[in-house]
Amino acid sequence: DAKTTQPNSMESNEEEPVHLPCNHSTISGTDYIHWYRQLPSQGPEYVIHGLTSNVNNRMASLAIAEDRKSSTLILHRATLRDAAVYYCILYDSGGYQKVTFGTGTKLQVIP
């Protein structure tokens, strides 16, 4: 599996933007970049995914570097409910693949 590297933890003030980085220098051309999060005591939750272009949805934005070796999940306005562990995962578009979780980034949101 292609590997991703994320900081273990980050802090953000409530109502400020948060930029969660992910490095994936060994990404292959068919790998999608997926982000999931896990709120305390809940199951993982899909956030967003992309291939080459930046993506937006109601939860977040995903900015992908031009060389695709890194990406950034952007929460435009952090709320206390966004405190969670965020996982950056590479997913091969060429067929079935399970989601493999690493240790992710634990985001703390400060009121």
Next chain:
Amino acid sequence: EPEVTQTPSHQVTQMGQEVILRCVPISNHLYFYWYRQILGQKVEFLVSFYNNEISEKSEIFDDQFSVERPDGSNFTLKIRSTKLEDSAMYFCASSDGRTGRTEAFFGQGTRLTVV
């Protein structure tokens, strides 16, 4: 919005007993999964299921575990003879799997406590 539902939310069982964890995946999804998360640890893959058979399983998924999709809507995980170390949160997930629809949707989990 469609969601994956799991029952029960919490199950306590005695060591050596059989347990069945139940899941109702999203109705038009093709791939089904079970994961577990021991307290304080990361989410671990157990098994995936497609076209009425196991497509992949991890080393954790030994002969004590089995999965079944008995009626086209439910997806179950059975542990035949539970051990103390089986205590964990168990998450069911499903994904559409068709082109461009690769994201997985997870249930809220069943907390299994083996005493």
